[in-house]
Amino acid sequence: MDLHVLIFRPLALLIGCIGLTLGVSRASADTPTSSSTTEPLVFIVHRSNPADNLSLQDLKKLFRGERRKWAHGRNVTLVMREPGAPERNSVLEHVYAMDDAEFAKYFLHAAFVGQVSGPPKQLNSSVGMLKFVFNVPGAIGYVRASELDDSVKPIQINGLPHQHPDYPVRLALMDEESTE
Amino acid sequence: MNPTRHWSDRPLRRLGVTAMLTAVALSVGAVGVFVIRRVAQLNYVAEQVHRQSMLDLHRIGELQYEIQEARRTVLYALGTVDSNQQVVYADQSRAAEAAATRLTEQLLQHTLPAAAAATTREFQRRWRQYLNTRDEVLASILEGDTQAAIDLDLKTGVPEFNGVRESLLQLKEVLRRDADRRLEQVHQVTDRSLYQLGATLAVTLLVASGAVSMVLRYSRRAAEQDSEQRMREVVESVSEAMVVLDSSGVITLWNKHAAAQFGADARSAVGHQFRDVIPAFSSTALPAVIASAQAERKPANLTDLPLKIGAEQRFYEVRVFPWENGVTLFFNDTTERKQAEESRHALEKKLLESQKLESLGVLAGGIAHDFNNLLTAILGNTSLATLDLPAGSPVNAYVTNIETAAKEASSLCRQMLAYAGRGRFLVQTTDLPGVVEELKQLLRVSVPKTIDLRFETIGTVPPSTLDTTQIKQVLLNLVINAAEAIGEKPGVISVRTFLCKLNPGSAEEFVLFPEQTSKAGYACVEVSDSGCGMSRETQARIFDPFFTTKFTGRGLGLAAVLGIIRGHGGALKLVSAPGAGTTFSCYFPVDESAVPVVPSTPSHPPCDWSSSGDILVVDDEAHVRFVLTGMLKSLGFRTVTANDGEEGLQIFKERPQQFSAVVVDITMPRRDGHSTLAEMLRVRPDLPALIVSGFSEQEVSQRLGARARTAFLQKPFELADVREKLQALLS
Numbered sequence: 001m002d003l004h005v006l007i008f009r010p011l012a013l014l015i016g017c018i019g020l021t022l023g024v025s026r027a028s029a030d031t032p033t034s035s036s037t038t039e040p041l042v043f044i045v046h047r048s049n050p051a052d053n054l055s056l057q058d059l060k061k062l063f064r065g066e067r068r069k070w071a072h073g074r075n076v077t078l079v080m081r082e083p084g085a086p087e088r089n090s091v092l093e094h095v096y097a098m099d100d101a102e103f104a105k106y107f108l109h110a111a112f113v114g115q116v117s118g119p120p121k122q123l124n125s126s127v128g129m130l131k132f133v134f135n136v137p138g139a140i141g142y143v144r145a146s147e148l149d150d151s152v153k154p155i156q157i158n159g160l161p162h163q164h165p166d167y168p169v170r171l172a173l174m175d176e177e178s179t180e
Numbered sequence: 181m182n183p184t185r186h187w188s189d190r191p192l193r194r195l196g197v198t199a200m201l202t203a204v205a206l207s208v209g210a211v212g213v214f215v216i217r218r219v220a221q222l223n224y225v226a227e228q229v230h231r232q233s234m235l236d237l238h239r240i241g242e243l244q245y246e247i248q249e250a251r252r253t254v255l256y257a258l259g260t261v262d263s264n265q266q267v268v269y270a271d272q273s274r275a276a277e278a279a280a281t282r283l284t285e286q287l288l289q290h291t292l293p294a295a296a297a298a299t300t301r302e303f304q305r306r307w308r309q310y311l312n313t314r315d316e317v318l319a320s321i322l323e324g325d326t327q328a329a330i331d332l333d334l335k336t337g338v339p340e341f342n343g344v345r346e347s348l349l350q351l352k353e354v355l356r357r358d359a360d361r362r363l364e365q366v367h368q369v370t371d372r373s374l375y376q377l378g379a380t381l382a383v384t385l386l387v388a389s390g391a392v393s394m395v396l397r398y399s400r401r402a403a404e405q406d407s408e409q410r411m412r413e414v415v416e417s418v419s420e421a422m423v424v425l426d427s428s429g430v431i432t433l434w435n436k437h438a439a440a441q442f443g444a445d446a447r448s449a450v451g452h453q454f455r456d457v458i459p460a461f462s463s464t465a466l467p468a469v470i471a472s473a474q475a476e477r478k479p480a481n482l483t484d485l486p487l488k489i490g491a492e493q494r495f496y497e498v499r500v501f502p503w504e505n506g507v508t509l510f511f512n513d514t515t516e517r518k519q520a521e522e523s524r525h526a527l528e529k530k531l532l533e534s535q536k537l538e539s540l541g542v543l544a545g546g547i548a549h550d551f552n553n554l555l556t557a558i559l560g561n562t563s564l565a566t567l568d569l570p571a572g573s574p575v576n577a578y579v580t581n582i583e584t585a586a587k588e589a590s591s592l593c594r595q596m597l598a599y600a601g602r603g604r605f606l607v608q609t610t611d612l613p614g615v616v617e618e619l620k621q622l623l624r625v626s627v628p629k630t631i632d633l634r635f636e637t638i639g640t641v642p643p644s645t646l647d648t649t650q651i652k653q654v655l656l657n658l659v660i661n662a663a664e665a666i667g668e669k670p671g672v673i674s675v676r677t678f679l680c681k682l683n684p685g686s687a688e689e690f691v692l693f694p695e696q697t698s699k700a701g702y703a704c705v706e707v708s709d710s711g712c713g714m715s716r717e718t719q720a721r722i723f724d725p726f727f728t729t730k731f732t733g734r735g736l737g738l739a740a741v742l743g744i745i746r747g748h749g750g751a752l753k754l755v756s757a758p759g760a761g762t763t764f765s766c767y768f769p770v771d772e773s774a775v776p777v778v779p780s781t782p783s784h785p786p787c788d789w790s791s792s793g794d795i796l797v798v799d800d801e802a803h804v805r806f807v808l809t810g811m812l813k814s815l816g817f818r819t820v821t822a823n824d825g826e827e828g829l830q831i832f833k834e835r836p837q838q839f840s841a842v843v844v845d846i847t848m849p850r851r852d853g854h855s856t857l858a859e860m861l862r863v864r865p866d867l868p869a870l871i872v873s874g875f876s877e878q879e880v881s882q883r884l885g886a887r888a889r890t891a892f893l894q895k896p897f898e899l900a901d902v903r904e905k906l907q908a909l910l911s
Contacts, residue, residue: 075323077322077323077324079263117324117325118324121263121322121323121324122263123263123264123267124264125264128263128264128267128268131267131270131271132263132266132267132270132322135267135270135274135315135318135319135322136318136319136322136323137315137319138319138323139319139322139323
């Protein structure tokens with residue numbers, strides 16, 4: 001038997017097996033699952049805002065312009081992401097229960113009737129969201145939990161922090177990815 | 181020279197100076213390095229201050245920019261409605277705020293002066309106050325309430341920001357002032373340090389220069405000590421007394437010879453007035469000579485300066501050398517030299533005196549000899565004339581007078597011969613006291629009765645070879661002179677004889693001193709009187725022939741004394757003073773070996789003796805030949821005469837047996853009497869000979885030797901003398 005055959009054939013088999021194993025592992029890691037496709041969407045306020053916890057109902061009132069002042073007297077300033085953003089979509093879904101058209105119509109009506117001074121501020125990034133909330137004491141916005149920093153104060157919903165599994169407002173990542 | 185090496189020795193001194201200068205150079209170098217380092221440090225500090233000030237001012241500039249940026253971005257945010265853009269501006273404003281905060285903290289991190297810190301804190305306060313307003317403005321902008329934002333900004337933000345800017349300008353001014361102040365402080369410190377360092381350097385240089393000066397001074401002092409030592413050695417090596425006076429007469433230098441001569445050591449002399457050290461100085465001519473030498477600036481000499489040092493009078497030769505601020509004196513003690521010169525002068529004077537006496541003696545001897553020949557002719561002719569004169573002839577008296585005068589003249593000739601030392605005719609060994617004893621009676625009758633004449637013999641006096649007649653003449657002269665010195669007043673004359681020895685060292689005290697002293701001693705006869713004495717001038721001349729203080733004196737007495745003593749080889753001493761009397765001491769050598777010459781006794785033979793035969797008369801004097809021929813003819817002899825010795829010898833040799841005797845003069849031209857007689861005796865040894873001479877018999881006998889058939893006839897002579905001698909010779 002040739003020496004090359006005796007030495008390199010098993011080695012080629014070994015390398016091939018390792019490569020196959022790595023390829024399978026990577027394929028399994030890249031595959032999304034339904035249980036891990038949500039991410040908490042954290043509502044954030046200015047650090048000076050005394051509010052720590054809001055019920056989902058109160059949260060809805062705030063975002064719909066039905067409650068215009070905070071407990072510490074500051075006017076509530078709503079901040080939304082740009083249309084199409086997953087965070088905006090999630091808020092439209094869980095808080096407003098509207099789509100963008102309904103949302104636009106709702107605030108056009110609210111401004112017309114004097115309920116609100118205008119539509120919510122709209123920012124195009126999470127960073128912008130964070131900085132806006134950081135600069136405006138009465139602002140309330142939202143970012144993904146993974147993008148949260150210390151410049152703002154997260155608000156518990158229904159007494160649940162965003163780390164809690166039962167946190168009610170979540171962001172469906174798959175939808176986001178499929179959308180993307 | 182001390183072999184031990186002293187630090188002042190030149191090599192050690194050079195080493196010490198080198199070490200000292202090296203130490204000084206190292207000190208100056210160390211101080212210099214310290215100065216340079218200190219200046220470098222101060223320069224570094226100044227640079228640090230400057231850098232810090234620049235940094236602070238730069239930070240102020242940055243701070244100004246950041247606060248302007250923080251303000252400007254707010255205005256930017258106000259100028260847009262885009263929330264995203266507003267957020268960006270807000271973020272930029274906060275970034276500027278953070279930068280300003282960081283810069284402020286950096287300002288506060290380092291030590292600020294109190295005013296700057298206060299201003300900085302005021303800036304911080306106002307800045308925070310403005311930031312609060314700004315936050316509100318930003319919030320209003322972001323909330324979309326632009327009017328509220330503008331109102332708030334105009335109402336509060338702008339004044340606060342102006343306050344911030346004003347406080348920052350104040351801070352900038354404070355920091356600038358502080359920088360200036362600190363820089364000024366650094367400069368002051370630098371200046372002070374430089375002053376201190378300069379002072380340190382100056383002190384170091386002063387100390388160094390002091391050290392160098394000290395070393396140089398020590399070195400100079402050592403050199404001066406060396407120089408002084410050398411000068412001291414030079415000064416001490418001077419064989420004379422050396423004294424240096426300053427312009428005021430204070431002694432500044434005094435060598436060992438000066439100390440030895442003046443009896444004051446240098447310690448007690450230097451610094452004192454010379455007149456105080458030598459009191460006799462002021463009374464001499466030296467001060468005037470010193471003043472003159474200083475005035476003329478020329479050296480001066482002063483010889484035989486008498487200075488009384490203590491109780492002793494000494495003489496000095498002084499040389500005066502003036503200089504700018506004083507005078508140098510050299511004292512050469514000439515006392516001994518002066519005394520020696522005086523002694524030499526005295527000796528020379530004595531020698532001259534002696535030579536004078538000698539020459540006078542020669543003169544007197546020659547005159548006496550010639551006079552003797554003349555007197556021989558006079559006396560001989562008078563003798564012959566007396567024979568031919570008839571008795572009772574009146575001419576006899578004249579001839580007798582002529583004979584008496586001739587005899588007195590003969591006596592003078594003897595004294596002159598005695599003075600010339602050539603008159604010793606009859607010498608014999610006899611004792612001096614015996615001669616004095618024989619003369620006692622004559623001396624007693626020769627002096628006045630008022631004079632006490634005393635005789636004394638001390639001890640035993642050995643015999644001497646003396647011409648007693650001359651010695652008696654000496655004694656007679658001295659005693660008569662002593663009596664005349666006393667005069668008519670009562671007085672004492674002492675005649676003492678004794679034995680003594682003569683010391684050559686005391687020759688100066690003598691009028692006459694022999695060249696060779698006798699070891700056997702001297703018989704001395706001393707004649708002292710209590711008379712008037714003599715002055716020095718008189719003493720110097722009394723032995724001169726023909727010098728006399730007497731009205732009737734001939735001036736030959738003491739001259740004869742001196743000649744007699746000289747003829748005996750003796751010594752004479754004179755001690756006299758005005759009013760203190762006079763003492764003459766006559767010394768005659770004791771000579772036991774002297775051959776006694778039996779004196780011819782003056783026996784007077786019968787006047788009628790006569791004989792016959794031929795007698796050869798040899799004499800160069802014609803009148804002597806004439807007298808002798810006449811006398812011999814009167815005695816019965818025939819005579820043959822010859823004019824000199826040569827002729828006489830020739831005649832004698834022609835017929836030697838013809839002559840019964842020969843009469844020969846001693847002093848003759850061509851051939852003298854000694855030679856002539858000796859040649860005759862060689863031809864005919866039994867020849868009777870009569871020697872005729874004006875000199876002494878002893879001198880003649882010493883040259884011819886003792887001979888039985890030879891007789892001596894002293895000039896001048898008479899017929900009786902010739903008869904007596906021939907009778908004794910031919911019988």
